[in-house]
Amino acid sequence: MEKKEIFDKVSAIVADHFDIDRAKITDDLNLKTDLDADSIDFVEFVLEVEDAFGATIDDDEAEKLSTIGEVVDYIYDHQAK
Structure with missing residues (x-):
C-alpha cells in the first residue's frame, strides 16, 4: 500500500474519531x-x-507516534511486504 492510500485511511479514522474536517x-x-x-x-x-x-x-512504539505523518510512516514501514 502506498503512503497516499495509508494517509487517506488514517485521515478518515481521525476525521471520524475526533470529529474534524478531513480537509484540516x-x-x-x-x-x-x-x-x-x-x-x-x-x-x-x-x-x-x-x-x-x-x-x-507495540505500546512503546505507539507512545512515539505524535503526528499523522509519523503514523503513516509507521504503517508504511511495518506493512507486510
Whole structure:
C-alpha cells in the first residue's frame, strides 16, 4: 500500500474519531496537541488504526507516534511486504 492510500485511511479514522474536517488533516497534525487527545482517545485511535490495517503497534512504539505523518510512516514501514 502506498503512503497516499495509508494517509487517506488514517485521515478518515481521525476525521471520524475526533470529529474534524478531513480537509484540516495534514502530515503535521499532532494528535495530542492539535486534537487535544487524552490518553484514552489516543489508545482508541491506535486500536482503530490497528484494525483498519490489520497491524499491531507495540505500546512503546505507539507512545512515539505524535503526528499523522509519523503514523503513516509507521504503517508504511511495518506493512507486510
